[in-house]
Amino acid sequence: MESFFHSVKLNKELCVGCTNCVKRCPTGAIRVRDGKAFITKELCIDCGECISICPHHAKSAVVDSRDSARRFRYTIALPAPSLYAQFNNLRDQLPVLRGLYGLGFDEVYEVAKGAEMVSSLTDQYLREGKLTLPAISCACPVVVRLIRTRFPNLINHILPILPPVEVAARLAKRDFCAKMGCTPEEVGTVFLSPCPAKSTACRDPLGFDKSAVDLVVSIKDVYPTLLAAMKRPDLPEYGELCGKMGLGWGISGGEAASLTHENYLAADGIENIIRVLEDLEDEHITGVDFVELNACPGGCVGGILTVENPFMARAKMQRMQKNLAVTGYQPRGVEERLLLFDHPIQFCEVLSLDQDLATAMELLNRIDEVESRLFGMDCGACGAPSCRAMATDIVMGRASEDMCIYKLREGLAQQTDKEEVLV
Amino acid sequence: MSELTFRFVVPGDDYSRAGEASSTVKNRLKRLGIDPAAIRRVSIALYEGEINMVIHGGGGEVIVSVTPQRVDMVLEDHGKGIPDIALAMQEGYSTASDQARSLGFGAGMGLPNMKKYTDEIEVSSVVGQGTTVRMAVLL
Missing domain, CATH: 3.30.70.20 (Alpha-Beta Plaits)
Structure with missing residues (x-):
C-alpha cells in the first residue's frame, strides 16, 4: 500500500x-x-x-519494450482509444485494429469496450444510489494519486469501478484462454498507452492487488511499425468495432458524456484538475453527481507518449465518432466483483511536517520566519521551486540559506561595505 | 510553540479573490497533519465568512490562530453591520444584492453554514460600523 x-x-x-x-x-x-x-x-x-x-x-x-512480449506464448493488444486518433484519414478504427494483427498480436481487444462496460456499471450505481457523490472518475491514474496524497476528504468519492484498461485486460485474457484452451500465464496483455501514469497504474495499482495488464508499451514506440503494418495487404478481418461512446473516453468529456446521467463536470489539464479538486473539497463546487478529470490537456489524446497534436487528435477522434454506431457494451455474464476495486484506496499522509502537532506547528512557524528572510523572487536558482519551498527545505534540514543567490549577493554587498570602511 | 497565527486582508468587492484566506489556511493546516475532517470544516466556514465580507462587509481582516486544541477564526469588517443577527442566522434569509445573486451567491446560507461547520460561533455587529464573527473548530 x-x-x-x-x-x-x-x-x-x-x-x-x-x-x-x-x-x-x-x-x-x-x-x-x-x-x-x-x-x-x-x-x-x-x-x-x-x-x-x-x-x-x-x-x-x-515503459516496456515491444520485445519484452516475446516471453509470452500468445499476446493480446489492448489499444487505448487515443491510439486511433494518431492516424490520418481514418473513417473508423478498423485499419488500426487490423494493423495490430499485422504486428504479430494474436488477439486485439479494444480498451474502449472496457470503457463502455465501466460507463454502464457507473450509470447503474448512480441510479441505485451506491456512490458517494459526486463520484470522481479513477480512469486517469494521476487523479487517483493526487487525491490519495493531497485530498483526504475526497478519497471516498473515487469511483470504485476499475479503469477501462483493467476491465479490458481481465476480460480479454479470460475470453482468449477459453477460446484457445491455454493458461493465463501463457498470455501476455500489452496495453498501448498514451501516458506513463497508466504504466505506473499497471505496475503498482491502487485499489486492487494485481493488474491483468502484463506490459505497457507507449503509443509513440509502436506508432512507426504499426503505421507500416496497417498498409499490409494480407491483414485478417476484425470483428465488431466499439462504438462512439467508448472511443470518446480518449478525449476530455467523453467519459462523462457516455453516461445517461447528465449532471456531470469534466475538466482537463493538471492545473485545472487541481483547482477542481480544491473546489470540490471546499464544497465551492456543489450539485454535480459525476466528475471526470484528465491530467493531460484535452484528455488522453494529450498524453506525453502520443505523437499527434492533442487538438488535432481530438478533431480526428470526433470525426471517427460521427461514423460509428452506439454499441453500449455491457458486462453481461461477467461477475460484478471482476469490475470492482478489491479494497478502498487509502489516504497517504505525505504533507504533514511532523506527527506531533506541536512540533509541526513549531516547524511551520519557523518556515514562515525563514520565508520572510528570503526575497520572494521564486527564481528557483537554489533548486527549489519557490522561496516557500526553499524555506521548508531549510527548516527540515535539506538545504541552507547560503544556497539562495540573493542571500549570497546581500552577504557580498555587506562584506564589501565593511572592507570599504576598513580602507 | 503553543500558537500559530495567520493574518489576511480580504478586499471588498473582489469576488475572484474571496477564498484566498481559506485556501491558504487549508494548505497550512494540511502541513500540520490535523484531522482532515476538521480542516474541511475550518475551510468551509472560513470561505463562507470571506464571501460575506466581500458581499456585505466591504472587505476586512481575518485572523486565524491555531493551537493543538483548537482553530480560532476572527473575521472583522467595517461594513454596514447586521441589524438583526438572529434573522441573519436563519437559513435562506439574505440581503445580498442582485449582483451577488447573479454570481450564485446570496442563498442565505452564509452564517447558517458557518454555524453548522464550527463548534463555537459568536457574531457581534454595530449597524453602520461593522461586524465581527468569532468562530472555533475544536481539534
Missing part, C-alpha cells in the same frame, strides 16, 4: 541541473541538488509534466 513506484526516470548525464522541471512540477516534488533534478517519490503523481518540459530530454517514461 505504501509503495510509491513511478514511471519517470532521470538520465543523469543529460540533466544539466536547470530548473525547468522543478518549476513545472504541480506538486513541488522536484529539487535540483548537486546539479541534478531529483524527485521526492512520495510527492510525485506521475503526471509526466517534467518529462514534457525538459529541454535536454533527461527525463523519460519507464
Whole structure:
C-alpha cells in the first residue's frame, strides 16, 4: 500500500541541473541538488509534466519494450482509444485494429469496450444510489494519486469501478484462454498507452492487488511499425468495432458524456484538475453527481507518449465518432466483483511536517520566519521551486540559506561595505 | 510553540479573490497533519465568512490562530453591520444584492453554514460600523 513506484526516470548525464522541471512540477516534488533534478517519490503523481518540459530530454517514461512480449506464448493488444486518433484519414478504427494483427498480436481487444462496460456499471450505481457523490472518475491514474496524497476528504468519492484498461485486460485474457484452451500465464496483455501514469497504474495499482495488464508499451514506440503494418495487404478481418461512446473516453468529456446521467463536470489539464479538486473539497463546487478529470490537456489524446497534436487528435477522434454506431457494451455474464476495486484506496499522509502537532506547528512557524528572510523572487536558482519551498527545505534540514543567490549577493554587498570602511 | 497565527486582508468587492484566506489556511493546516475532517470544516466556514465580507462587509481582516486544541477564526469588517443577527442566522434569509445573486451567491446560507461547520460561533455587529464573527473548530 505504501509503495510509491513511478514511471519517470532521470538520465543523469543529460540533466544539466536547470530548473525547468522543478518549476513545472504541480506538486513541488522536484529539487535540483548537486546539479541534478531529483524527485521526492512520495510527492510525485506521475503526471509526466517534467518529462514534457525538459529541454535536454533527461527525463523519460519507464515503459516496456515491444520485445519484452516475446516471453509470452500468445499476446493480446489492448489499444487505448487515443491510439486511433494518431492516424490520418481514418473513417473508423478498423485499419488500426487490423494493423495490430499485422504486428504479430494474436488477439486485439479494444480498451474502449472496457470503457463502455465501466460507463454502464457507473450509470447503474448512480441510479441505485451506491456512490458517494459526486463520484470522481479513477480512469486517469494521476487523479487517483493526487487525491490519495493531497485530498483526504475526497478519497471516498473515487469511483470504485476499475479503469477501462483493467476491465479490458481481465476480460480479454479470460475470453482468449477459453477460446484457445491455454493458461493465463501463457498470455501476455500489452496495453498501448498514451501516458506513463497508466504504466505506473499497471505496475503498482491502487485499489486492487494485481493488474491483468502484463506490459505497457507507449503509443509513440509502436506508432512507426504499426503505421507500416496497417498498409499490409494480407491483414485478417476484425470483428465488431466499439462504438462512439467508448472511443470518446480518449478525449476530455467523453467519459462523462457516455453516461445517461447528465449532471456531470469534466475538466482537463493538471492545473485545472487541481483547482477542481480544491473546489470540490471546499464544497465551492456543489450539485454535480459525476466528475471526470484528465491530467493531460484535452484528455488522453494529450498524453506525453502520443505523437499527434492533442487538438488535432481530438478533431480526428470526433470525426471517427460521427461514423460509428452506439454499441453500449455491457458486462453481461461477467461477475460484478471482476469490475470492482478489491479494497478502498487509502489516504497517504505525505504533507504533514511532523506527527506531533506541536512540533509541526513549531516547524511551520519557523518556515514562515525563514520565508520572510528570503526575497520572494521564486527564481528557483537554489533548486527549489519557490522561496516557500526553499524555506521548508531549510527548516527540515535539506538545504541552507547560503544556497539562495540573493542571500549570497546581500552577504557580498555587506562584506564589501565593511572592507570599504576598513580602507 | 503553543500558537500559530495567520493574518489576511480580504478586499471588498473582489469576488475572484474571496477564498484566498481559506485556501491558504487549508494548505497550512494540511502541513500540520490535523484531522482532515476538521480542516474541511475550518475551510468551509472560513470561505463562507470571506464571501460575506466581500458581499456585505466591504472587505476586512481575518485572523486565524491555531493551537493543538483548537482553530480560532476572527473575521472583522467595517461594513454596514447586521441589524438583526438572529434573522441573519436563519437559513435562506439574505440581503445580498442582485449582483451577488447573479454570481450564485446570496442563498442565505452564509452564517447558517458557518454555524453548522464550527463548534463555537459568536457574531457581534454595530449597524453602520461593522461586524465581527468569532468562530472555533475544536481539534
